[in-house]
Amino acid sequence: xxxxxxxxxxxxxxxxxxxxxxxxxxxxxxxxxxxxxxxxxxxxxxxxxxxxxxxxxxxxxxxxxxxxxxxxxxxxxxxxxxxxxxxxxxxxxxxxxxxxxxxxxxxxxxxxxxxxxxxxxxxxxxxxxxxxxxxxxxxxxxxxxxxxxxxxxxxxxxxxxxxxxxxxxxxxxxxxxxxxxxxxxxxxxxxxxxxxxxxxxxxxxxxxxxxxxxxxxxxxxxxxxxxxxxxxxxxxxxxxxxxxxxxxxxxxxxxxxxxxxxxxxxxxxxxxxxxxxxxxxxxxxxxxxxxxxxxxxxxxxxxxxxxxxxxxxxxxxxxxxxxxxxxxxxxxxxxxxxxxxxxxxxxxxxxxxxxxxxxxxxxxxxxxxxxxxxxxxxxxxxxxxxxxxxxxxxxxxxxxxxxxxxxxxxxxxxxxxx
Amino acid sequence: xxxxxxxxxxxxxxxxxxxxxxxxxxxxxxxxxxxxxxxxxxxxxxxxxxxxxxxxxxxxxxxxxxxxxxxxxxxxxxxxxxxxxxxxxxxxxxxxxxxxxxxxxxxxxxxxxxxxxxxxxxxxxxxxxxxxxxxxxxxxxxxxxxxxxxxxxxxxxxxxxxxxxxxxxxxxxxxxxxxxxxxxxxxxxxxxxxxxxxxxxxxxxxxxxxxxxxxxxxxxxxxxxxxxxxxxxxxxxxxxxxxxxxxxxxxxxxxxxxxxxxxxxxxxxxxxxxxxxxxxxxxxxxxxxxxxxxxxxxxxxxxxx
Numbered sequence: 188x189x190x191x192x193x194x195x196x197x198x199x200x201x202x203x204x205x206x207x208x209x210x211x212x213x214x215x216x217x218x219x220x221x222x223x224x225x226x227x228x229x230x231x232x233x234x235x236x237x238x239x240x241x242x243x244x245x246x247x248x249x250x251x252x253x254x255x256x257x258x259x260x261x262x263x264x265x266x267x268x269x270x271x272x273x274x275x276x277x278x279x280x281x282x283x284x285x286x287x288x289x290x291x292x293x294x295x296x297x298x299x300x301x302x303x304x305x306x307x308x309x310x311x312x313x314x315x316x317x318x319x320x321x322x323x324x325x326x327x328x329x330x331x332x333x334x335x336x337x338x339x340x341x342x343x344x345x346x347x348x349x350x351x352x353x354x355x356x357x358x359x360x361x362x363x364x365x366x367x368x369x370x371x372x373x374x375x376x377x378x379x380x381x382x383x384x385x386x387x388x389x390x391x392x393x394x395x396x397x398x399x400x401x402x403x404x405x406x407x408x409x410x411x412x413x414x415x416x417x418x419x420x421x422x423x424x425x426x427x428x429x430x431x432x433x434x435x436x437x438x439x440x441x442x443x444x445x446x447x448x449x450x451x452x453x454x455x456x457x458x459x460x461x462x463x464x465x466x467x468x469x470x471x472x473x474x475x476x477x478x479x480x481x482x483x484x485x486x487x488x489x490x491x492x493x494x495x496x497x498x499x500x501x502x503x504x505x506x507x508x509x510x511x512x513x514x515x516x517x518x519x520x521x522x523x524x525x526x527x528x529x530x531x532x533x534x535x536x537x538x539x540x541x542x543x544x545x546x547x548x549x550x551x552x553x554x555x556x557x558x559x560x561x562x563x564x565x566x567x568x569x570x571x572x573x574x575x576x577x578x579x580x581x582x583x584x585x586x587x588x589x590x591x592x593x594x595x596x597x598x599x600x601x602x603x604x605x
Numbered sequence: 606x607x608x609x610x611x612x613x614x615x616x617x618x619x620x621x622x623x624x625x626x627x628x629x630x631x632x633x634x635x636x637x638x639x640x641x642x643x644x645x646x647x648x649x650x651x652x653x654x655x656x657x658x659x660x661x662x663x664x665x666x667x668x669x670x671x672x673x674x675x676x677x678x679x680x681x682x683x684x685x686x687x688x689x690x691x692x693x694x695x696x697x698x699x700x701x702x703x704x705x706x707x708x709x710x711x712x713x714x715x716x717x718x719x720x721x722x723x724x725x726x727x728x729x730x731x732x733x734x735x736x737x738x739x740x741x742x743x744x745x746x747x748x749x750x751x752x753x754x755x756x757x758x759x760x761x762x763x764x765x766x767x768x769x770x771x772x773x774x775x776x777x778x779x780x781x782x783x784x785x786x787x788x789x790x791x792x793x794x795x796x797x798x799x800x801x802x803x804x805x806x807x808x809x810x811x812x813x814x815x816x817x818x819x820x821x822x823x824x825x826x827x828x829x830x831x832x833x834x835x836x837x838x839x840x841x842x843x844x845x846x847x848x849x850x851x852x853x854x855x856x857x858x859x860x861x862x863x864x865x866x867x868x869x870x871x872x873x874x875x876x877x878x879x880x881x882x883x884x885x886x887x888x889x890x891x892x893x894x895x896x897x898x899x900x901x902x903x904x905x906x907x908x909x910x
Contacts, residue, residue, distance in 0.1 A: 294712070296795055332713060399709070402707035402709065461766060464768040470848070486767075519743060574775065579889065
């Protein structure tokens with residue numbers, strides 16, 4: 188579910204014939220002034236960030252002169268959202284808006300179809316609106332094999348009470364919105380608001396498209412570098428991890444950073460196997476009072492080399508107090524690959540934080556033997572458990588080992604002082 | 606008895622000559638699955654572990670007779686073609702094992718299946734197994750492990766996570782319970798048979814006395830299950846656990862289906878919906894076997910009384 192920025196989404200809308208405002212993407216305040224001069228004022232200055240409610244966060248501002256546009260952009264380049272600095276700002280001509288609607292196509296799991304969601308009450312808080320005013324909103328599942336026809340869209344709009352004069356423009360926009368979603372295989376494509384301008388046309392005033400990561404390979408033209416469902420642009424470690432996965436189709440390796448700043452203490456390098464098993468292990472760590480800086484899943488029978496690379500990436504995060512591996516506990520994959528990959532990584536970094544490895548499943552006896560035998564000479568303890576040991580017990584063991592390690596480090600410090 | 610798969614069902618494997626397809630063909634056959642044919646275009650006349658290979662599903666059916674189920678092991682971008690081929694040839698159940706199938710492909714498969722009155726499990730599924738009878742997909746790994754881990758009995762298992770499917774089933778058997786059928790519905794957001802669809806099968810199955818469910822955050826599946834129970838569509842005891850309590854809204858934790866969007870599909874919402882409907886929701890995964898055991902004891906005491 189890679190999210191596209193507003194300016195990227197609008198490019199795709201424009202290519203399908205949806206009216207969007209004239210605008211320019213700029214990377215510094217000086218360019219913003221020049222863009223405003225070219226476009227003619229008034230303009231709207233919009234920070235490109237993957238967050239909602241930008242207007243309230245100082246990320247959307249109106250400017251009546253090029254100087255104001257420069258000033259607005261200046262403040263936006265200093266903004267940070269979810270730990271990510273604003274790198275691009277969109278400067279657009281300002282339309283006089285008469286009326287606003289909400290339109291989106293969103294893939295719906297219950298109907299196994301793309302759903303057209305349209306509301307005559309444009310703007311924010313569409314989820315709340317759905318509950319409060321069902322009569323002011325359309326939810327219509329589209330047959331993927333037929334697509335959205337103009338007459339279908341028109342009839343839905345008529346039922347909603349849209350005025351006659353607005354029907355042709357709106358129905359046409361909805362058809363093109365679906366075509367955009369279908370063409371780029373979007374999990375969601377949203378225009379909010381759809382604005383009726385003084386000139387009588389409907390514009391996509393703001394929009395966002397979220398694409399299906401599994402289909403990115405069919406759309407090189409979008410230029411997505413890292414097809415992952417993050418709420419932030421990929422970090423350095425996430426880029427490295429994605430390259431590991433892109434170059435090796437054996438098994439799955441998924442890496443995501445949850446916290447970039449681990450200076451607060453209490454963080455455990457997390458290594459899961461299988462989506463459900465990983466989430467269960469994270470829940471257990473959290474119950475145990477630990478903090479989790481990253482999510483990792485290595486599953487689907489990956490080779491030792493992939494496990495090794497995953498472990499090295501996890502261990503390159505700062506301030507970790509421990510390392511925790513757990514899958515479902517009863518893996519269908521061969522677990523000695525896991526053991527070999529982990530041991531290689533642990534030996535390379537000369538592991539100085541305790542590790543608890545819950546490696547149950549096919550071949551677990553050999554896996555536990557490898558993990559125990561070849562880590563004895565490392566500075567920190569490594570313990571391995573099989574399918575008959577619960578994840579909560581493993582978290583408990585980790586807590587004990589982390590505390591012991593801290594005491595040991597404290598004593599070593601005292602001795603040095605003396 | 607069991608649901609969806611048993612020893613009598615005639616099974617086809619699409620992509621049988623591939624690395625994964627041929628390895629799993631052997632394990633399925635070893636376990637007792639009645640694999641009658643395989644399909645790989647251009648490989649007619651070959652044999653894989655004694656199973657004859659054909660160029661198409663129609664050809665396999667013409668030569669080998671009726672086919673109940675097709676298990677698909679082709680690369681993700683080719684899954685749509687393979688599934689449509691199976692349904693077009695009259696196969697009524699397909700198991701889509703591959704991960705990373707594009708979502709619009711799955712929606713097209715679903716639309717075609719509806720037209721052909723066919724059903725499918727997956728994609729991104731480990732498959733399903735009726736202990737002591739037959740396995741479809743890759744649940745349990747080696748046949749010997751699958752035999753040791755899962756015993757036949759009258760508890761049905763449904764899970765959205767592959768690894769957890771095996772884990773729950775193993776711990777239930779270790780606690781002395783037996784299993785009718787274990788189904789991994791798949792980890793994606795858009796799938797064929799959903800939790801509620803499988804529950805309807807368990808409701809109709811005389812041998813299944815109760816069901817254990819491993820749900821997850823994201824999608825509307827658990828809310829749908831709660832609705833099914835409230836409407837009387839599922840009347841047997843249900844023990845459930847919901848994974849993903851720690852997840853944040855808008856982030857994805859490996860399973861494409863396990864993502865909270867727009868405030869829907871949260872942990873709290875699912876637990877409340879299921880409890881309100883009368884299901885027994887446990888807080889910790891390790892509580893499942895004991896909770897299921899207690900429910901089963903009550904059922905047996907009720908029967909005896």
